Amino acid sequence: MRWRDTLGSGVEAIIGHGLRSLLTILGIMIGIAAVILTVGLGEGAQSSVNSAISALGSNLLVVTPGSTTSSSGVRGGFGTASTLTLADADALGSKKVAPNVIAVAPQAETVEVLTAGSTNWTTTMVGTTASWLTVRDRQVQEGGFFTRPEVSGADDVVVLGSTTASELFGAESPIDQTITANGVTLTVIGELTTAGSSGSTNLDDMAIVPITTAQQQVFTGTFATSVSTIYCEASSAAGLSGAYQEIDDELLSAHHIVEPSAADFTITSQTTIASTANSVNRTLTDLLAGVAGISLLVGGIGVMNIMLVSVTERVREIGLRKALGAAPTDIRRQFLVEASSLGLLGGIGGVLVGFIGTVVLPHLQSNPVSLSIPATIGAVFVAIAIGLTFGVYPATRAARLSPIDALRSE
Amino acid sequence: MSEPTARVARIDSDEPTGRVPRVDSDGDPTLIVRRPIIDMQQLWKTYRPGSLDVHALRGVTLTVDEGEFVAIMGPSGSGKSTLMHIMGCLDIPTRGSYKLDGEDVSKLSENSLARIRNREIGFVFQQYNLLARLTAWRNVELPLLYARVPGAERRRRALAALDQVGLSARAEHRPTQLSGGQQQRVALARALVTDPALLLADEPTGNLDTAAAAEILGLLQELHRAGRTVVLITHEPEVAAVADRTLRIRDGQLEPAEIAA
Ligand SMILES: Nc1ncnc2c1ncn2[C@@H]1O[C@H](COP(=O)(O)OP(=O)(O)OP(=O)(O)O)[C@@H](O)[C@H]1O
Ligand SMILES: [Mg+2]
Numbered sequence: 221m222r223w224r225d226t227l228g229s230g231v232e233a234i235i236g237h238g239l240r241s242l243l244t245i246l247g248i249m250i251g252i253a254a255v256i257l258t259v260g261l262g263e264g265a266q267s268s269v270n271s272a273i274s275a276l277g278s279n280l281l282v283v284t285p286g287s288t289t290s291s292s293g294v295r296g297g298f299g300t301a302s303t304l305t306l307a308d309a310d311a312l313g314s315k316k317v318a319p320n321v322i323a324v325a326p327q328a329e330t331v332e333v334l335t336a337g338s339t340n341w342t343t344t345m346v347g348t349t350a351s352w353l354t355v356r357d358r359q360v361q362e363g364g365f366f367t368r369p370e371v372s373g374a375d376d377v378v379v380l381g382s383t384t385a386s387e388l389f390g391a392e393s394p395i396d397q398t399i400t401a402n403g404v405t406l407t408v409i410g411e412l413t414t415a416g417s418s419g420s421t422n423l424d425d426m427a428i429v430p431i432t433t434a435q436q437q438v439f440t441g442t443f444a445t446s447v448s449t450i451y452c453e454a455s456s457a458a459g460l461s462g463a464y465q466e467i468d469d470e471l472l473s474a475h476h477i478v479e480p481s482a483a484d485f486t487i488t489s490q491t492t493i494a495s496t497a498n499s500v501n502r503t504l505t506d507l508l509a510g511v512a513g514i515s516l517l518v519g520g521i522g523v524m525n526i527m528l529v530s531v532t533e534r535v536r537e538i539g540l541r542k543a544l545g546a547a548p549t550d551i552r553r554q555f556l557v558e559a560s561s562l563g564l565l566g567g568i569g570g571v572l573v574g575f576i577g578t579v580v581l582p583h584l585q586s587n588p589v590s591l592s593i594p595a596t597i598g599a600v601f602v603a604i605a606i607g608l609t610f611g612v613y614p615a616t617r618a619a620r621l622s623p624i625d626a627l628r629s630e
Numbered sequence: 631m632s633e634p635t636a637r638v639a640r641i642d643s644d645e646p647t648g649r650v651p652r653v654d655s656d657g658d659p660t661l662i663v664r665r666p667i668i669d670m671q672q673l674w675k676t677y678r679p680g681s682l683d684v685h686a687l688r689g690v691t692l693t694v695d696e697g698e699f700v701a702i703m704g705p706s707g708s709g710k711s712t713l714m715h716i717m718g719c720l721d722i723p724t725r726g727s728y729k730l731d732g733e734d735v736s737k738l739s740e741n742s743l744a745r746i747r748n749r750e751i752g753f754v755f756q757q758y759n760l761l762a763r764l765t766a767w768r769n770v771e772l773p774l775l776y777a778r779v780p781g782a783e784r785r786r787r788a789l790a791a792l793d794q795v796g797l798s799a800r801a802e803h804r805p806t807q808l809s810g811g812q813q814q815r816v817a818l819a820r821a822l823v824t825d826p827a828l829l830l831a832d833e834p835t836g837n838l839d840t841a842a843a844a845e846i847l848g849l850l851q852e853l854h855r856a857g858r859t860v861v862l863i864t865h866e867p868e869v870a871a872v873a874d875r876t877l878r879i880r881d882g883q884l885e886p887a888e889i890a891a
Contacts, residue, residue: 222778229775236763540759543720544820545748545776547741623747624721627759 221550230557237530241562244526248566248607249573251519252599256574257581258512259595262505264588269497279457280355281321281464282488283308283450283471303475303484306431309349309450311470318452318466320459325352326431326447330439334427335400336388343384344426345401347434347447355451363395363410366430374432378406382414383424401427404437460489509595516602523566523603524610527559531614538618539626551619552612559611563604570603571596665732667828667859668694668717673726675712675882686712688882689726694861696827699854701873702863709882710863711756711832717861718753718830719743748776752821754831756863758813760805760820767792767801770820777824791819795849810837818846822853829853829860835869847872 234241285303309326312318325348332345352358353365366377378399385394385408394408406429415423435444454463464487471485472478538551546554574596578589618626675687686709694700704710715721716728719735728735730746738746747753760769770788779787792798795815805813814837821829831850835843843866851872854860862873870876878885 221776222780225775225781233763536759537761540761541772541776542744543718543747543753543755543759544773545744545824547744547776549741550744550776622721624715627720627755 221546221553223553226550226553226557230554230561233554233558234561240526240530244523244562244607245566245569247519247522247526248563248603249519249569251516252567252570252596252603253573253577254515254519255509255512255599256571256592256596257577257589258508258515259505259592260574260578260589261581261587262501262508263592264582264590265504266498266501267590268588269501279454279460280490281452281454281460281467282493283312283452283467284486284488285446285448286484286486304447304450305445306435306447308471308474309447311474312450312452312467317470318463320455320463320466321452322455323351323355323453325349325355325451327352327449327451328431328434328439328447329426332401332427332438334384334388336397339388341384341387343381343387345434345438346426346428347431347439348428349431351453352428352451355453358415359413360410361413362393363408365410365428371430371432374430374436376404376406376433376437377409377430379410379412379428380408381412381422381424381426381428383422384427385411387425399427402438402440404433406433464489512595512599516599520602520606523562523606527607527610528614531555531611531618534615535618535621535626535629538615539621539623539629542619542621542626543623548616548619552616555612555615556608559607560604562611563607566607567600567603571600664695664697666693666729667696667698667731668692668861669729669732670716671727673713673716673723673728675709675716675721676724685882687716687723690879690882690884692877692884694859696859697854697857698875699851699860699873700862701870701876702861702879703865703867703870703876704879708879710879712882713879714830714832714861714863718751719747720753744776748773749824750827752824752826752829754814754817754821754829754834756832756836758805758810758817760813760816762805765802765804766797766808766816766819769805769816770823773820773824787823788819791823792816794822795819796845811839811842814838815842815846818849827858829858831860832863833865834862835864835866843869 283304304326306326309324312321313324327346327348329344329346331342333340333342334345346352349371350366350368353360360379361382363379365379366375370377378401380388380394388394388399389397394411397408398405399408400406412424412426412428429438431447452463452467454460467487468480468483472480472483475484477483538546541551541554575591578591581589621629670690670692673687673690674685677684677686690709690713702710702713712721716723717730719730722736731750735743761772764772767785767788770791771784774784774787789798789801792801795818797812797815797819800808800812800816805816808816814834818831818834821831829850834850835846838846847869850860850862860873862869864870
């Protein structure tokens with residue numbers, strides 16, 4: 221049989237068995253779209269975590285209370301102890317103690333209810349120093365940030381994130397307005413430029429006050445005396461390890477700890493955060509890929525089912541074609557064309573749905589979705605392979621029967 | 631069994647295979663030079679549907695010469711269709727040898743067999759075996775597809791074959807839209823379309839009224855006169871009477887030749 225006739229009769233058979241072909245195509249489509257979207261979600265999450273980490277600021281070392289080494293026994297887990305104080309931050313800010321550290325921003329935060337007139341809004345209140353803005357790599361959109369003297373004077377001033385500002389004041393400018401938090405009246409002196417969200421934290425919903433003001437007037441409990449994080453900016457990427465050493469030495473001696481493994485604080489660099497987050501993400505992506513693989517398998521079994529039924533149903537036809545002079549190659553080619561056309565159509569459909577999904581999904585939920593080319597290509601190959609295996613193999617077997625045996629089959 | 635073709639002198643010839651130039655059919659038969667196109671020796675076909683063996687053929691020996699018109703008669707279940715399927719290379723015997731045009735069929739490759747079914751043999755099935763999905767002319771066209779005939783010529787030849795069986799008006803109808811007799815004629819057209827040397831027909835007139843049967847029979851005679859070998863299964867003596875020779879089969883065995891007409 222000539223190739224163009226083989227193609228023609230393949231297309232004809234697909235159209236002739238419309239519903240069955242449609243179901244096969246649908247099965248392949250769903251499997252492929254599922255792979256593309258799940259892998260896309262995983263990779264999207266990964267890239268969003270990466271951008272969240274780089275949004276922390278450059279050359280940053282983050283000091284948190286508590287130890288991650290379990291050998292210390294009694295010590296609480298990561299972030300539970302509150303062993304860091306403002307004095308630690310002041311010591312690290314000294315040029316003599318830590319020459320590689322150019323800026324230090326201690327931070328303590330609690331959730332507070334802010335009231336402006338009759339409006340109130342619950343948000344994270346951050347107490348910090350004047351260097352926070354540079355250390356966290358943020359900008360002020362309107363007004364200004366508080367200064368060193370304002371911090372040492374424990375002035376009643378506040379800088380709002382853009383979301384917080386619009387929640388409290390709407391379209392009005394928040395500058396020079398006053399808000400109350402925990403009975404303390406604060407004057408708004410600035411509004412931060414929008415930064416978007418980083419993972420699950422909204423970087424635009426916060427109220428920033430001098431740490432002195434926060435600890436002396438607003439905060440109660442642990443954070444009235446301690447800080448939750450100390451952000452230290454190293455002079456350069458090259459100075460990062462020097463800075464790490466200086467911070468470690470200073471805090472160990474300040475906390476009177478002899479054994480480094482007994483440290484009651486943890487220093488994390490951006491790179492370690494990134495690698496931890498990435499490994500978590502890798503697991504997540506693998507998990508999603510597994511789920512996608514299962515959906516491809518389920519789709520594949522559906523396709524296999526339809527193909528097997530379709531070939532079995534057509535063993536009589538195969539017998540007749542053989543009786544009329546079809547060689548086994550002709551039969552094999554006929555089913556090859558049919559199965560691969562179905563696989564290809566399903567593949568194209570699946571990729572299309574996957575593409576549309578990667579565009580539409582981010583509008584429906586907060587996680588970004590990226591398009592994974594290797595996953596797409598892999599899924600299409602698997603789908604076509606499934607179609608071919610389960611479409612061609614039974615047909616080839618039927619083609620080996622004698623024409624009469626095939627014609628007599630039920 | 632005695633020589634079934636005794637009345638025809640057989641001379642081994644070096645003639646190339648394919649259609650033999652037809653010698654005047656009204657002439658003295660002893661002058662006609664023929665070779666056996668079908669040569670079966672001690673052919674057995676055993677089915678094993680359950681634990682019990684069913685011997686559909688029990689040692690059939692027969693030859694059919696090129697250009698002959700042979701009728702096969704016998705009661706239902708006697709093995710007529712089985713014999714014809716083996717003749718048409720659609721099935722293989724359990725035992726015995728079958729030479730088609732001098733070649734041992736059991737030694738042929740799948741591809742050679744496919745070529746033979748396609749070019750040398752036209753087969754009309756007892757149950758028509760038309761593809762319901764395709765219109766009449768597309769059904770007739772099928773063998774040409776495997777003969778790698780280009781599209782336009784396929785259509786032309788399919789329509790000509792349908793015209794030959796008097797069905798050109800039904801070319802675009804599907805089998806389900808045709809009567810049994812019409813379907814049988816489509817099947818006959820499909821067997822004719824490749825212009826085969828050997829035409830095998832399993833009860834081609836079984837479902838037809840007298841007029842239509844006579845028409846089909848006339849057609850087969852015409853093909854026979856044009857030089858084709860025709861083997862026909864039938865239940866009707868009038869049909870068998872048209873043939874050069876009638877073979878009778880009972881319980882998988884040929885009856886002695888002298889009973890044959
Ligand atoms: N596939 C098969 N499996 C088992 N037995 C079979 C099979 N095909 C045919 N037979 C048996 O072989 C015998 C001959 O069958 P065949 O079809 O050749 O008969 P027939 O002479 O053509 O009959 P009819 O005139 O009714 O068409 C029957 O007894 C039948 O039951
Ligand atoms: Mg029969």
